[in-house]
Amino acid sequence: MIENSKPLSFEHDAAAVAVVPREKANFVVPYSDASGQTALREISSRHVDQPALGNTAEGFERFSGDDMFTLYPRLKAAHDGEGALEKANVANSTRASRWIRESRPGFDLRDRQLSAAAGGTLMYGVRPGQGLLSWTRLAVPTPAELGVPAYSASPSEAASTVKDAARLYGAALAGIAPMNELFVNRHVDGKAVVFEEVEVPEVTNERLVIPRRMRWVVVLAIPVNVDLLARAPSAVADAGCGLTHSQLAFTVSTLSEFIRGLGYQAIPSVNETAQFVPFAMDAGLGELGRMNKLVTPEFGSAVRLCTVFTDLPMACDKPIEFGLVDRCRHCKACAKACPAGALSFEDEPSFQVRGPWNNAGHEAWFEDSYRCFEYWQASGTACAVCVTVCPFTKGEPARMTRVIRAGDECIVSSTGRAPDRPWWVEDLPSDKPSADGRDETQALGRDLPRGLSAALPK
């Protein structure tokens, strides 16, 4: 809930924010009132029984994780004809090589490879039930092997233990939600995901079996480097997203091993087995905003989520509310900044989905993911402009502290965009016209839905 005109104080640093009990946490964000006046306000989060937005209703069904990877190619083929995506991929790859040769700022060789190494190292090397994401023990000794009984503690102590370990392994935010089978995808990696009355998880060529006794979900958030994100859309900004995805794999893998070492089952998941946003809301990590993404009070939407399912009994957290939905009603900064026009400008959220990428049966400001992906294709990046402009996205609370102490109200409205700011220590080469002098932006825009060409990275 927004509390108006309180004295401004912000003494904690980024690390401290993550461990403040959430019912006592206060945050300072820029806040625009209905007349457009902007000022820094203190907000506090409070526990609620249900999130303000995103609760499931009649018609909500389990999503298919496989659709996340196949939907865009199918829609592209239906929209632009068979082979259109393949043709676009070849063109993108040719263009990417040329931009490297031209040392285009944000897309030169080191920018590209910064991104490729950050994301490719772990993000693409993991599959559900395999490697780091194994559903069974990798190497940790069991209590039985050590000749001791399994860990035993009250549910609240067990929750605190697991959250402490999660923070050590790299999570900035950690919460516990009850298992909700509706939020677990019904298909992933070409396999059916099923719940059964079995003792241990099972992974076969056809099925991923989750024991029904795994009734607790540890939900973790790792912040994305907003200094990189501010350069969106560029390969440098992509490095921030890719790196966090790689870190997710490490964090869920180590936390799962820790839980197994206590004598319990653990199933890690990074980007495929479940819908993380509703789990994160139930675990009290944040609320659902106009971007149709999770927004946390601490890091805004600049986080990536992952989960561990377990049968270790723990005290569950409650959802929180910090006034986001009210703010989103008139803020619309993300929708205004979206270069693809993919985000909703409606004043009120609704149950009306925008396409098969949305899961019906809950209320939200639904996005047009097809337009979003078209822009990703055309720009050769994963964009994230909406994330950077949200006033809750503030990767460096300490900077805001300095601003407040200087009495200079509201010169920080969000992490902000700085697409042309060099990231490497020395200056990047200045932008050059393309070799043949063409207006590349317009050339690219020919294949885009109307209105998108003007939005391509300059």
Ligand code: SF4
């Ligand atoms: S990622 Fe970019 S294109 Fe997609 S919704 Fe956000 S701002 Fe729009």
Ligand code: SF4
């Ligand atoms: S930028 Fe979007 S998600 Fe963030 S507060 Fe504004 S409307 Fe909500």
